Amino acid sequence: MDKILNVQNLRTYFHTRAGIIKAVDDISFCIHDGEILGIVGESGSGKTVACHSLMGLIPQPSAKIESGSAIFDQTDLLKCTEKQLRRIRGKRISMIFQDPMTSLNPYMRIGTQLTEALKQHTDLRGKAATDQVITTLEEVGITEPEKRIRDYPHQFSGGMQQRVMIAMALITGPELLIADEPTTALDATLQKQILELIKKLQQTRKLSIIFISHDLNVIANITDRVLIMQKGKIVESGDTAEIFQKSKHRYTKKLLDAIPTGAKQHPISTKENQQTLLELSNISTYFPVYSEGMLLRKKSFLKAVDNISLSVKSGETLGIVGESGSGKSTLARSIMQLLRPRTGTVLFNGMELQALSEKSLRSARRDFQMIFQNPYASLNPRMTVFKILAEPLLKYKTANNNPVSEEVSQLLDKVGLEHYQSRKYPHELSGGQRQRVAIARAIAVRPKLIIADEPVSALDVTIQAQILELLLKLSQEYKLAMIFISHDLSVVRYMSDQVAVMHQGKIVETGETEKIFAHPQHSYTQSLLSAAHTPIWQTNTA
């Protein structure tokens, strides 16, 4: 096989006020004709910067390519002028990005955006160009492309937007496609569809693809060869199957081990006679949707949570899975009474939460705390870690009479942070450390129930594994009941005793985790489970 692209000794450094950051530090790799090459690594490992360096897309002047060569069809991409590079970029090497929502221009019709690429690189104009746009959109699976070319990006769903992105990248008939986390922002079922589409197009068009992802499952499923990147260096490379089955480098092993696998270690069975802590009956939360009317607005409702009944026993973890928009977060907020449900009752520890006044609700909140998805946004940036942790302690005056500073130190110990970190502000901490602070804040007042809304989905796999371990440890230690919300089936399976599957505001199936995973009854659960691919290295080595 011919090498379509050969990269040697690429170094890209960022020159910042704090000094030089070696984002890409002496990497060499090549990609063969018709091959899918995966680049895996955690955030900040340099995988995106490496690809942007090849395309001349790094932010200059702060980033600089220090050395290296990248031979593509006898030309060195790194030595091309901007003008020469523009003739290759988008014509012979195309890119697709992570978030199709923000990667398409919201102010332009998609037809215009696709035609633009054609006009830039080919002689097609007018009707011929439009026809080409329509056939390409058809190829990526957009129905009725003749009508849809007049639409704006926001009129498409996430999966359809990514299809449009792919069509835009392929319309000029490139030889190499760089796909930067193309499925990360999508739900499991959509992810599967997009991966299948990429694979199909790769075969029909004889494409070479560089596929960047942090998701080892995705990489294992789609790539032929894989590079593992850590801190700007390639630590291991080789055949995908080989790497995943007998990896040599310890970082690769660490990555593979970090993926939660199998069931919860010590599940609490339902038969044990426990007290029911939380009981939801027929909860519904609607959002009003207004459509323009002459003087009176017409009001209709979006049923975000639609007639849900659930119960959680003390000490037990209930996992809630579902795709984005299925109402998971709204359910969490309805339980917390951050949103007041329209109908139904929330019975917590014998108290009916809706019946409480604002004031008594505030004191009741001590027993149920929440951890949010994004630790970057959910911690007040103007409060130090100490203040964040001391606030609930002072507010609820916990029973023991230790000074607050001592309690904060204990909390930091519990979540595995150093004491000196209490003086820091959230922005000085890493994502994982921030989530530890968020967890410490939630357990500070010794609640009986914690609702964790996607607590690990913003984190890298190795950090995710640490946080999951921490949550498991704490829930056992404090006999915490937990509602664990995630779109990630393997994470939910690893964490929960019971699981509830949500779809369009309703719970379609609920029961013991292992039973559901082994014998899904509802068709939606079945499709969800089949979309989540089983990692090949597990099926083969087990």
Place this chain on the structure above:
Amino acid sequence: MTLFLLKRILQAIPVILIVTTVTFFLVRAAPGGPFDTERTVSEEVLNNLQSFYKLDQPVHIQYQDYLKNLFQGDLGPSFRYPNRTVNEIIADGLPVTFELGLYAIIFAVILGVVAGIIASLRPNTLQDHLPMSLTMIGICLPSFLLGPLLVLAFGIQLEWLPVSGWGYSPGDKILPVVTLGSAYAAYIARLSRAGMLEVLGQDFILTARAKGLPQWRIVTVHALRGGLLPVVSFLGPATAGLLAGSFVVETIFQIPGLGRFYVQAAFNRDYTMILGTTILFAGLIITLNLLSDFVTAWLDPKQGFVKK
């Protein structure tokens, strides 16, 4: 869309009514009256004047009469310029003020947007710092200082341009327009720089670059529409402020616009004149804000104006 327009116009009616009412009673509550002068007028003359202008009637009757006339588009007679109605004075002055304001805003938009775009292309370099420092000066320099300075430089020293007037000699419109527009140009430059910087940092700009588009096309086709949204929303209030604030420039350059009448009316307690001009400017501000809201919505396809 027509529904949106209709709704906004209906909303404007109570606003105008409140402005009218508040102004009506405030000017009457203020000490002094339209016929107080240095020379004392005899009781009899004063009474005659008052009854001629119906000022001797109870306030609520005056208010009713005023509203009734207002609905017919009649702003009443001026108290200080006998034989002239407020409508006539506005009809004379408004076109001049409009022309001045229009040129000034065009000047401000062209200069501001160009400067803002140039600055945003290379942030934190000389190409950014130079125009942005100039805008600071532009914002700080009041028009009553900038105007005379420009006159001194271009009118008296260099003798390139006439020092005053409006439409009497060629080029006499340039200095007033520059004086009035430069503060707004500076503000627009800062807004468009910030707007462009925000848009240029977004993912779809990276997509456009990855498509191999040249820089000028990325800036003009992909970034400009989103980047200038803040400028468009600012244009409504800016134009209104510009018209209402043209008084200083009109005085410096001896321009027969409406601004002078507006301010003099306040000094003269010319009740109907104050009311008339206030209502006019309130109407203008509402209309221009509506217009800029409308354009902003039209530029953003998510608001769904284009379809439906």
